[in-house]
Amino acid sequence: MDTDTLALPRTHYLNAEYGITSWLLTTDHKRIGLLFLAAITFFFVIGGIFAGLIRLELLTPAGDLVGDDTYNKLFTMHGIVMIFLFLIPSIPAVLGNFLVPIMVGARDLAFPRLNLMSWYIFMIGAVVTTGAIVLGGVDTGWTFYTPFSTHASQSNVLMAGVGIFIIGFSSILTGLNFIVTIHTMRAPGMTWFRMPLFLWSIYATSLINVLGTPVLAITLVAVVLERAMHLGIFDPAYGGDPVLFQHLFWFYSHPAVYIMILPSMGVVSELIAAFSRKNIFGYTFVAFSSLAIAIFGFLVWGHHMFVAGMSVYGAMIFSVLSFLVAVPSAIKVFNWTATLYKGSISFQTPMLYALGFIGLFTIGGLTGLFLATLGVDVHVTDTYFVVAHFHYIMVGGAIMGYMGGMHYWWPKITGRMYPDLWGKISAVTIFLGFNLTFFPQFVLGYMGMPRRYHAYPDEFQALNVLSTAGASILGVGYLIPACYLLWSLKYGAVAGRNPWGAIGLEWTTTSPPPTFNFDSTPVVTTPAYAYDVIKPREPERA
């Protein structure tokens, strides 16, 4: 079909109402998704600036750009901003908000006002946390380990703790909303095993949000009470145990890794099916592997504490359980690969991100096994090996998935296409820049370079220069999409309902969708990826 014949729908959720209050008081899940998008994009830039400063400092062995105190604050604030203000809300709050009701065939989430409240709670928490940063920063590391955070640190631990506590309620309420929506709002015929795998992964993520976040919340309350009011639950002077803090902290913060990666896995399942025109191989296994990751994720927190004075037996149990997480993760990777086999593959921008995800996540996951192995972990604890490992999961995995998802659903969100060539350039740039940034850090860590120092011995410089060079390429890679996506809002070609020729309820409605998503409630009669049954019309534009 010729692009000239396509036009945007006359009314849709973006032009249904105008004015600032129509956004700030909206209960439309799609608009709330965009409110989150604006907020987290801002914090991604802030966190990125901190990362850039860290890499710039590490260009030379001497601690010359910033002092050690400032450096401590830089990596702390990079971690806090990127984890709590960007990664945790990223896919669920933006794409999840936009897509969950559409994918289940509903008019909105179960609790639309609660959804808006989630955004306001997030913003209040974000303002408080940002306040802690502006008023001098925090230097404890994003982990807030006691007794340093409760007794020694002179920085704004209190304010940051309160901010993150508040943000936690946002992710609890969003997760709760998703779970209830998936349970009670599915359209006629949308059985559990006809749901897109994105919904399964969002469901698993939401379980972690609902059950994990409150433990972080109470732990931060205890830290705040200890700092402010002398109640001392972790205070060694009272006979309290700082290691208990680590247990409680990681009981949330390890599952939080899966809050960040599971939604990306869901996105990748959608992309692999759509761009290889095949049903996902082993759909049921991929669906249950999301739940398995969520459940195992709650049982492995101890592997962050192998050198914190844990008993040998405790460490062995946590080590074995940590290996178990590799099973559902590998099920996903193998099944995606099997889906590609004999598929009709097209390498459009979202697909490049998805393939990048599979490669980088595999490296990140396999190096996770190194860290789950007790002997190796003792050798590389607190080195750049750990830094490289979790950046492969969180940047190489979570953000690649986020970018892939944004590129896939952007035409649905805005009604317009971006230039695919620039999309491909950005995907390749990010992939190359990412590997150049973080692969040298595996080597550095294995050679023994510790993390969290602003100066290092001369022999590590060559690899650090490579890493900093990679970071600048990575930064450019993220700037390119910012430019062409904004450009596409006005000048992009009109996308039509289904620019990718993909299967899914979201592709049956207009782009952008109407306020209540569908003109009439859809009735589902086929599995999620029935590419062998339904022959979707050719993409409306080439």
Place this chain on the structure above:
Amino acid sequence: MHREDAIGAAVDHPSTATLHEPELKHHFDDMAQQREAATLGMWLFLATEVLFFGGLFAAYMLYRVWYPGTFADASRSLDITLGTINTAVLITSSLTMALAVRAAATGERRATMTGIVLTMALGVVFLGIKGVEYYEKFAEHHVPGPGFHFEGQAPERAQLFFSLYFAMTGLHALHMIIGLGIMAVMLYMAWRGAFSRRWHTPVEISGLYWHFVDIVWIFLFPLLYLVDRHK
């Protein structure tokens, strides 16, 4: 699932359904679905709350095992009479709450209001007695910090017990205060005649919350007051 039978049938446009059921929000298909969503939402929220208190219970368990003597000493300094009265007050408030929910379900407006008022009154009595207990603790210098003073072995460790005591009962009291706020809203809605046999979900799920806060106390009371009374 209740919506399966809708397959193939023409489904109403969102706005038409609201003509019949004033309480039905536009994005739900029917009242049953709306009620199911609200109830599931509250249960999930209570699951969150269990984990929230769970962190403190885990800390209590650890230190109780490590320092049983200190915990026994410190526990005996609490006022068991007031604690027991408070337990009775709170259990009674759950009864009046349950009666209010029942009255709302049968559409008895006055009985609903009476039940809610009694629940609130008992909640206020509980908080009042808790306040008296806190005052006693302040007067006896049992509040952790520089002014702390405790007669007995390992007084510094007793601060651990009192840290947990104030954190746990304080959070519980905060939940009671929030519960009173919710009950005030329920009372107003009942007074306005908002509830009927067809629609009383808010009273029902507020009741769930109230019972949950009650149950937390049922665990706190033995852990904090009774831990060493058998001797």
